[in-house]
Amino acid sequence: MNELQKKINYQFKDIALLRQALTHRSMGKGNNERLEFLGDSVLGVVVSRELYQRFPSIAEGKLSRFKSYVVRGQTLALIAAKLELSNLLILGSGELKSGGHNRKSIQSDAVEAILGAIFLEADFDTVNTVILDLFKEYIDDINPNDTLKDFKTQLQERLQKFGQTLPQYELIKTVGKDHNAKFTVNCFLKDYSMQVQQEAKSIKRAEQMCAEVLLEKLKEKKAS
Template sequence: MRNPEKLCRQLGYEFKQPELLDIALTHRSYGSRNNERMEFLGDAVLGYLVSAELYRRFPQASEGALSRLRASLVKGETLASIATELELGDYMSLGSGELKSGGHRRRSILADAFEAIIGAVYLDSGMDNASRLVQRFFDDRFSRVDPDTLEKDPKTRLQEYLQARGNELPDYQVVATEGKAHEQRFRVECKIGTFDATVVGEGTSRRKAEQAAAEKMLQALTN
């Protein structure tokens, strides 16, 4: 386990009680004095800070758009990326079993540790410093998100469009796959019984082809 000096520089925060950082970096596999409670607290602090910032930044965004933006910002994948930038795995205390199975690289463990660090800063010196920490790592991300581009995906929109009108739901079927394993292309047919309508979408995965087909169907129905 590395000395956390560099980590504190990257966090831009000096702990008055360094033992709080120790706990934040201790996985439950290491012992009973671990970061689980701090993660609970950090998760709630982060949820509030991100919600309040989104509320301020996007005065025109609907509640639904705000919820989707928040979900995209606080999801495990985002937190794990930050934790990886910080090389949190190098500073963590893990039980021997987790160590052997590569737990210090497991993304959920890293994401949880980053939340625990937010909790530790909050406990060490309150909400203002927790807010500074979150700003430091989320400021770029706040600037990049856009309530308009975070629309629902085409399949969801198509389903909602049809449900709202009491129509049958679409059926998706792969009609062709082309190319070798790592460069496959999928063709998916989207069919809605009641309309006798069929369109075909293409993509590099089944999911993408379905989304492309749903988008085409939406255009066909709404034009």
């Protein structure tokens, strides 16, 4: 865990708190779900404030799309990969056998839990610095002239362009309650006989993740 702390440029006073941030719910009590909830909220505030200050003339709707782009699951998964979290995750035996270490959603959740742990142990200014450093390239990548349509909109427009059936989203599983709930959504593209499932902390986010994956699959199909 020393290497991880160097990469995030933060040294934990209580290493048990970092260990908890890396502990999946499959381990039972003492997992990272509450820290993840906290980290998700702090991440949203930090990124929102940064975007608000960077782009003073941009309206709320566009700022929301920019924020979604920065904090989306794919970005969190990329950061998790850079931090090499897969080998540090603490999983229950069942999750371990099913390859949970490589599951992007679990790695993304751990990133948010780490941020929650830093906020809990230190203060807002400290976690603000850590977040802006970790997410710098993704925030810097934003072009204020981009529309950044969300993935569901992009997928729908692509299918409509070719007169194809619109995607069918279905909630197939809910695990946990209240702020700890996780939702698994299935999305089916009839004309391609293609479907994916994604898990997230909200149905809306899970649907966006499904659409993002399907857009990539359609691009790969077109290129092949």
